[in-house]
Amino acid sequence: MAAEIRDERVRSVSRLSRLLSRPELGAAAGTVLVFVFFAITAGNTGLFSAKGIINFLEVSAQLGILAAPVALLMIAGEFDLSVGSMIGFAGILIAIPSVFWGWPIWLSLLFSFAVCGGIGALNGLAVVRTGLPSFIVTLGSLFMLRGLTLGLTRGISGRTQVSGVHELALHDPLNSLFSGQVFSGLIAWLSDIGLVGKRADGLPSISGIPVSIVWWIVLTLVCTWLLTRSRFGNWIFAAGGEANAARNLGVPVARTKITLFVMTAMAAALFAAIQVLVTGSADTLRGTQKEFEAIIAVVIGGTLLTGGYGSAIGAMFGALIFGVVQMGIFYTGIDTDWFKLFMGAMMVIAVLFNSYVRNRAMRSR
């Protein structure tokens, strides 16, 4: 066989340099930075007490549940701007059948997931069939779903809020899947050994881990596995990186994208299920702007807006930054009006940093 062709201009690169070209690097560094910042400015305000940690993790978890599938969809080169409105719509789909029509909660939940999944498939079909940018198609869904939610809710209940879900959900078999807490035994033990503080009455300051945090971690792990270790993940990267090449090699690009639109819609339904069962009510305005928050988390996480590159772990860090900053600003006593300014700036910096990292990845190996 032919002599090996070795490029004499190649130098070997260290492990560190390879690590530096990972998509989630920026978000991981940003997370450390944000933690250090608030450890200094809010170190003694209770932000990093057990209670404070649970508080910001809960904020992060809700966003992270959306961000993981949104990251996959964005890597496949598409946007879903309808997830925010989908949250409001899904909430109403749980509350109205239960409160007004007497459906058991578990049935309303299944109904909500099924309808949202169907709308997600319609979003996907509309995008792949028309060839229009998903930005426009789902911008349409954003408005249509919000209008539908408002119209249906006012038409049926006469109000914009439906409450009274708590009492109905009390003995429902699916209730504990979406609300309530887990690992209370572990927390009690941690409290006994002094790692978790106690309240004045001697009980631990927190009674368990909210189940939404478990959903967040599990979803992130599943999405990461899908992306890096499954055939579907290969198709996601290819669909976003070079759809034509992928099609020529027999990758079902359309099916891949439609599946991802169904996943983002289902994530919105999960978000709504948690919110409705935790708060006991649904509101037509729920989920407003969540689509943008999810995109911010994903972009901070190193995913490329044009698709083909990114990670679900990065999106988890993005959501974590979001939660810490939101609660950190609250705990430090800074006017929370400044939160959005901070997050917007954070995203722009993240994009600059990430495009630098990606250029490195493409060049310096």
Added chain:
Amino acid sequence: MAEPYVELKSVSKYFGSVVALKDVSFDVCPGEVHCLLGDNGAGKSTLIKTLSGVYAPDEGEIRVQGKPTRFASPADTRNSGIATVYQDLALVPLMSVARNFFLGREPMRKFGPISQFDAEFANRTAYDELAAMGIQLRDPEQPVGTLSGGERQCLAIARAVYFGAKVLILDEPTSALGVHQASVVLKLIVQSKARGIGVIFISHNVHHAYVVGDRFTLLKRGRCTGTYAKSEIDRDQLLNLMAGGKELVDLEQELGKVAKNSSA
């Protein structure tokens, strides 16, 4: 000579009133490099697309291993052992070499009920296959975007060979490459031939074609203007037969006149 693996028999293809191919016959045998030469608009692309199953011929027939065949789709063609490497190479620049190598045909490994992408096998195989072709990868996980043009071409060819191509259709594989890179690809063509693969090498560069080709077919305005074995023709004759030959002489004379007139 061995029996051709694939052959076109007096194939014609029309697009409305345009005659894209008229009565073209073409074949390739295992272990042979058959060059298809022609200027832009000669019908090379139509011929490739007919061979690779994108177009069905309007007249004439395609035979695979002697049997008349109608390709239902490009995938159908690929399954019968005819792989086309287009100029865009069907590579995803942001994905790793190994993932590109197996894109659409991912190797899976079972862990109980879960089957997952066998990254270790993909990395090892991509590395070994390319090494056997003389391309030393730095890292099978490096993005394709970091490869040179020649390396990308080799990756696309190695992939087709690995997945059982008996005939390779290479569409202008050297046209966008520098001298060194082109020579790497030409070497790879010779190696594929040595493995018993029939190569259809489409080019308008006679110099590249003549080095590796066993036979040469010239295409002009949709028609075959002759097929020559290497022993029957030398490089200069081939150059003259190509669009360039006579036209270039005419052009030279014309330009000479213009120069004289303007200096007068």
